[in-house]
Amino acid sequence: MTTWIVLAVSLLLILMALAAIFSRSLASAIILLSTLSLFTALLFVLVAAPDVAITEAAIGSALTTVVFVLALYRTRNALAADGKSAKNAADESSVALRSSSEGTNA
């Protein structure tokens, strides 16, 4: 019985990982990552590792997500440019870009 639950959760994990990687919205990628951690914690409970499960749920699922969301807010203006074409995006920050590249990458 446990095997089937593990199989189902594992499939779900892989699907969530793929979704987190390929999702178009960064926010949903972060939420998916958080859920992925939570379901991994469930898996840890199933394989008799409650210590790991608690730690994964507290750190991996809760706290990591908090930091990710903070990073998302701090960079929120970049998100608008996330979906834009490369050309528009290049125009926006070409100046900033040049400042970092010249001289250091000779």
Next chain:
Amino acid sequence: MRKLAGILLIGGLVFYMASLVPALFMPSARTSLDSIGTPIIESSERVSGSANVVTAIVVQYRGLDTLGEVTVLFLSALGVAILASGLRDDVFSSMFAQDDGGFILQAGGRFLFPFIILIGVYIILHGHLSPGGGFPGGVLIATALFILILTGESSHMPHRLLNVLEGIAGLGFIGLGALGFMGTEQSFLTNVLPKGEYMTLFSAGFIPFIYAMVGMKVASELTTVVATLTEAPVNTEAPVNTEAPVNTEAPVHGSTKEKGRP
């Protein structure tokens, strides 16, 4: 190009691992342990007095790893504080300082705060009896403090105090470990304290004390990390000068652009 390289790399790894996996990595249904786990399970009562074998390993058998792990968190908190000192405060002044999170969050936060702290302390102190211990307990306490930030009750955490707590907890860990030098074997991290009665709260020698130190350290470090990132730091840096090419920017002492050269 990037995608192609990625696919090639990962594909190669998949192929290689897949060829190994059936032969080596898949014992069909192991029924016994053939690792150091067995002797550790057998000796953990005598050596550490902890009913939770994972705790016994984390604190006693591999205590040096835990010291290193706490150091990693310490470094990470230090690094976040160093790097965040240059962040601009355009977002968070509006996000947390002015917004109190609304009535429900405030009331709920006030109600929950003592309970979360209590559960955190409980988890830390029962690390040798039940799942949990210093790390999850410390995270819970940090979460309670984060709720305070969210509800706007405490817009500025006392960073100096948190740093002092971090340092004291770290020194406490080392001090408890150094007690081992007084034992017969004279080795660091030996459990020389009396072990008490097995499977009761007052047992397992120094394990609850070490976990208390770890919990204190983790709580203060994680609070530092989250608080540093949420609080709006004073913007000390001059606005980014995008025109200046890097090679004329003198990389003088530290991160300064505005400071004069000696």
Next chain:
Amino acid sequence: MVSPMLFIIAPLAAAFVMIIFNNRGLAIALSLLTPLGLALLGLSWLPLTLVQAQPILVASIPAPLGIPLSLDALGTGMALLVAASALLVVLYSTVYMQHGHKQVSYYAVVMLLLTASFGLVLTRDIFNLFVFFEILCISSYILVSWEQDGAALEASFKYMVLGSIGSTFLLVAIALAYRVAGSLDMASVATAFAAAPRGYVVLASVMFLFGIGVEAAIFPVNTWLPDAHSSAPSSVSALLSGFVIELALVITFRVLSTVFAAVNMLPVLQVLALAGVLVGEFSAFGQKDLKRMLAYSSISQIGIMLFAFSLGTPTGAQAGLSHLLMHAGAKSALFLIAGYFIVRTGSRLIEDYQGLGRRMPVSAALFGLAALSLVGAPPLFGFFTKFQILSAAADMGGVMAWFGIAVILFGTVLEAIYLFRVIRVLFGSSEQTARAEMEWPALTAVALFTALVVFGALLLPTLSSMIGPIADGLSTLH
């Protein structure tokens, strides 16, 4: 005798105390006293460890269950090098960083870097190795991003991504080892791997090489190094180029040749080493930025050392370790002096240093000496170590060894050309003649590093009596 555990405990406790009191003077005092005390501790253990490795018991639990540590001759030697370099670099930092931000944190991070270095040297447990490796990496990330300008932030991020991939690989290798051996101490893992199927060991050793090799800047995973070492503050570049990558190289090689002895990685390492030499020298040749040039030169020097180690002969290992000592002194001195060149001129480009030798005669002379030794000019230490490596390779014979000799000689020519170009610019004519020498603590540190490089040849008789057991530590596990 004081327990060698102090190597790990003392810098850690020093860092905690610094953070508690948050006082600059105290931080400087502690970070000068700690390496000094540890250097003395290392010296006091040196005679004993030369005879026999000293095992250290942690938590009174012996090897397979607990974490075994051990101080062998190689460990003592590396610990001495680390402590001495750190002492001098901290001395330099007291004036170089005195106007910087968050100075207490800076010294605390340097202390944690020391903890990790000593821990890597002492540990005989693969997971403990991973933990100390992570501390080393994270403190390096923080130090690299210290300047907080665009280049430093990007370099640090790049370093972090590569380091994180590396630690993922390292953990896979550890998982494989635990699956086979059922234990984590190096001795049992080595015996278990000797009996394990071959493909398995190959996978584990490749994962390990590319995991920990990131920190050692072994050829394919060295792309972070030029950015990181050139955009860090110069004192940090000196630490990172001076002992961190060398230490990582020694640890990598030791673990590969003991724990993963079941597969012969030496030919692979030789190829990677020579590729590193060529890539490093060619990239350095085209550089206009002094620190980037020195960073690329580090890649090629790491290649030379790795080539000497991977010859697999005792003479090769001994020559490689002597070269390591020379490179630690020379590269630290070069980076430290380059730091003050940048401070005085406000530029990183070599062409702007025209005639700097008139303003900073002593510094420029020391720079010249260290550069000559790095190239391998005759009376200096570098000549002897490079000659030892070449003769060790010639003794071994074989296509690969002769090819290696050719590559190293060719690299030396390139290196000579680009370093002489710098020296010529330094001593060129200039209208500015106002003296602007370094402050004395910085000058003392640089002079001591250079003295090692110049008079190192006089140490050779003493060194040759000790180098045997020290080099032995590269291929045996005590």
Next chain:
Amino acid sequence: MISTAQILYVTSFALILIGLYAVVTQRNLIRIVIGLNVSDVGINLLLVTLGFIDGGKVPIFAPGQAAGLMVDPVPQALVLTSIVIGFGVTALMLTLVMRIYAHHGTIDASRLRGLKW
């Protein structure tokens, strides 16, 4: 009949590889960090699975309970360490991403010259 351990091995390797693929191919810095986190989860799962045996019990002694066959506690202790280290690195990386954004106004690796590799 497949065993639980087999499923978990395959899942953990899949997670590691998916994460690494994301790190190599993505250009958004936050997505790179997400990829690293996914492979961290995979590694943790792999380590825990190493110690799993079918029908093994939780490695905690409790009063009035017969000592049965327990799963291996050592990998669990290692995973605790690895989770905490993973968080430390993630927090530092994300702070660095915020700083890079504050400095350059972009978090796209292809627009940051220093991040092309």
